Amino acid sequence: MTGEKDTIVHIDNVTKRFGSVVAVDRLDMKIVAGEFVTFLGPSGCGKSTTLRMLGGFETPDEGRIVLDGADVTRQPPNRRDVNMVFQDYALFPHMTVGQNVAFGLELKGKSRAEIDRRTGELLEFLQLSGFRNRTPEQLSGGQRQRVALARALAPDPKLLLLDEPLGALDAKLRGQVQIELKDIQKRTGKTFFFVTHDQEEALTMSDRIVVMNAGRVEQAGTPEDLYFRPESRFVAEFIGETNLIEGTVRGIDRDAIVIDWNGMAVRGAAHGRQPAAGEAVTASLRLENVTCHPKKPTREDAIEGRVVNKLFKGSRTSLDIRIGEGRDTLIRAYMDAGNAASIDDDQLWISWEADRLAVLRD
Amino acid sequence: MAHADSETANLAKAAAPGGRPTFWGALLQNGAYQAISGTLFKTPRRQFVLLASLPLFWVFFANLGPIIEMFWIGFLDSYPPKVGYQPQFTLANWAAFFQDRVFIIPFFRTLAYSFTFTTITLLITYPVAYFLAKHVKRGHQLLFLLLLLIPFWVGEIVRTYAIMILLGNNGAVNLALKSLGLIERPIPFMYTGFSLGVGIIYLTALYMLLPLYSALEKIPDNYLEAAADLGAGAWTRFRRVTLPLSREGIASGCTLVFLISTGYYATPVLLGGPRSTVFAETIAGFFHVAGDQWPMGAAFSSIMLIATLALTGLFLKLMGRDGKGMMR
């Protein structure tokens, strides 16, 4: 076993093409042992191809895949210590739950006694003990997903691949399974390589998220990093809902970047590349990072505006606010439903912390 | 399907309790096996070639080989080879076909019979298939279909014999007609084109029924409802919606029945007579009566194969391209 902070997988400058389409473009990424890393992106972004290359189902055109120090680029799937939870679970319909879980152990040449013991342990660990002799057909979606997980964990892989395993579950169950999955990952200490297009899933479970677009990495970082400090327009738009602010850099004031936004001077911060004065930039400001004041606040950077549209969303209300000289600038913000009711004449003031307005690189 | 379990359980029993890996585990961990498997499946290309080997061999050796050999023998003046004689190339076998009415008449009679039988089969089975697909409840369709399937599992000879009993001079039909007082002397159904037709249709109807049924079953009911909604009467709905949409079923059913009905030998021998000799009997004669007429039999078989395949090819082309125009 490797130590806590060791690199378990190195995707070394890997490129994969399908015909003229570049599915994965010079991807270079290290995955640390014990980490829950999620590859997030729209369909066709290259996340699944990356996963399939790690599993051995696709061979890279360029670059190497190093697993625990050994080059496995050209190893077939059956020769790698990597196991996978498939999108449709791919449980063998002619085998019982127990036989499914035992399959990998059996093929590894383990003795019957050891197979039985480990299968029993895993089923118990995943609360499936009572289902050992059932067939996959007789299970619910969530149970199937756990069986697929148990089967993939059974051979004790160095890396566990999960290919959108929650896609087939209904929305209610999905939230619960997310928590379970994260918990299982923590308790087993396994390295999880999770692929999804669902940003909520990625934010809930991951230690680290890698956002991919068109075969390249847009940004990699913790869920908080990606959410509050996006570096690119793609990341800002793909994850959550946001205000995109287009303006020109006036200059740098203390730690903040001052941007001219339709004549207003607004303060932000860059988390990637630092822009130069005079440059046209786009910045992202999350709806929940906009503070709304029904009365004029004391802080001087507060901007006065007029509510043009209110959308009640249960616990909070989303407001469309027109600001600026000619009321020609639109910004959207969240407000507590109770506070939203106390706005007089649709007039309010908004403000935000400078480091929450993320200046993007494109 | 506890086969994996029992298998491994047996192995475990044979060894010390729990001591040994299972069969497949042991196989995969076996060094010699690993080496062989590694070499055989080293690249996807190699794996593909391996997978292709037997099917390609079979297709060319067993499917195409006999046909090519048959064509070739048709050009020889003597076969099977005799000691001390080198067979010569000749076109005489092919020419013989066109020179003798004894050959040409059964040939065209076969085509005409098969064409007629195919048409009648289509007319009989279309309403049956339609009834099954559209009027029988989903849950009962299998049962109704099964009722039709059972007789078709019975072999050619047994079913031919059943028709002989039905149509014989002392057969059921004649008995029924006589007891109804409709006839005094039995009608000689047997050994005519009629008895042959009854037999051939009996044998081949399923090959028409199944494609028709699966084509009709696929037509959504709401197409017909939509047509009715637009003011189409029953006949128009059938002609403009059902018939064109079942065209594929008609095409494959007719093709199958035509091809298969030309190939029967025992049925024409047993049900047909001297005035309904078909080409299969002509061909068979070369292989039974005299020993040295294989080349002529081969040439005649080739002629029949070309004719039937060309006719069905033409038919399918008509159904496929101009079929739309035909049906309108």
Add this chain to the structure above:
Amino acid sequence: MTRHTRILMSIIYWAFVAYLFVPLALMVTMGFKDSKFIGFPIRSWTFDWYIAVAQDTQVLAVFGYSMAIAISTTVLSLIIGTWMAAFLGPNTFRGKAIIFALACLPAVIPGIISAIALRIFARLIDIEPGMMAIILGHTVHNVPFVALVVMARLSTQPKSHIEAARDLGADSIVAFFRVTLPYLKPALIGAGIFCMLLSFDDFVRAFFLGGYQPTLPVLIFAKLRSGMSPEINAISTIVLIMTAILGLWAERSMRRLNKGS
């Protein structure tokens, strides 16, 4: 559709069922007639013809011979047909349409031509008329049916099943035997029984490819040519019952297959 056409079609359906069943029913009935002459009316009944069949060593030997041919044919057809399906089903390559057409060819060639071609071919590859030649002929004829049924089943197997097996340590061979083959099982049972019926019932190939020993259909044919007799009815009835049972079994297996996926 009006009520009249519905009634008319139901009448046609039942008339068609009658057309299929009445001849067979008559044939079965005639097997119990206490007279050597086939034909109506039947005045007295007997079970003697069945006893005669059970004591006829020739019939029993021929029955065994036909059975041996059917079983060998089925085994060979299943292996080659499944292999063919595994090759033609999932792979795409240039010329696939032609190979596929050639693979289906024996199923559509008129029986007599297929028999003649195989008779000549058997001579070429030096197989004497007899059991081996018949098995070859029946296998050639049956492989397309197996391949088509197995291909249909194979196309419903998710690709991920094989990938999962590979992922868990199986090579191509083990993945096939442990995952694909069990998945194909219902299709193989159905296709296998179908092969047995096709082989057991076949006349024209057995007739031209056979040696001195006849198969059951060839024996019935020979007996028929020398005259109808209730003994033939008894034999035919036994064959009929056997075929119906096997056919129903195959049908059940195939239906389960359709429901399963």
